[in-house]
Amino acid sequence: MAAHTMTQDQAAARAEQIVRDTAAALTPKPRLESAPVFGNGPSPCLANVPNAGKMVSVAYGYWLRDIPESANAAIGQQVKAYWQKQGYRIDTAKGLGNGQPDISGTTMDDFLISLTWSSNGALSMGATSPCVYPHGTAP
Secondary structure, eight states: OOOOOOHHHHEEEHHHHHHHHHHHTTTOOOOOOOOOOGGGGGEEEOOSSGGGOOOEEEEEEEEEEOOOOHHHHHHHHHHHHHHHHHEEEEEEEESSTTTTTTEEEEOTOOEOOOOEEEETSHHHHHHHOOOOOTTOOOO
């Protein structure tokens, strides 16, 4: 994984954009509620790359509220189809048939994406940036 030249702020904006654009394509439309379990914002780069200690990755996750549990399977199918249409690589897509979707993949610009079912029936969606230098260039 090469060091990306986007800044931390650009990575944050892109992570949010991925989730918001995906949510906008869904029916019924979810209300996005910040999910702190994703550790929203920057965190240390954990990848095995040169200068990892000087880099960060940025994650944003949201609960998809106002989605009835009975719509989880349909939402999972819609998310998978939307991501495929965007050219994103789908790495796993489980639980679509039983309303417990668990989908993960990678965007063309190396953001990790996921839709996850939780045991209370709620869905969450997140995006995590690749490792970037906070100001966009190597120190």
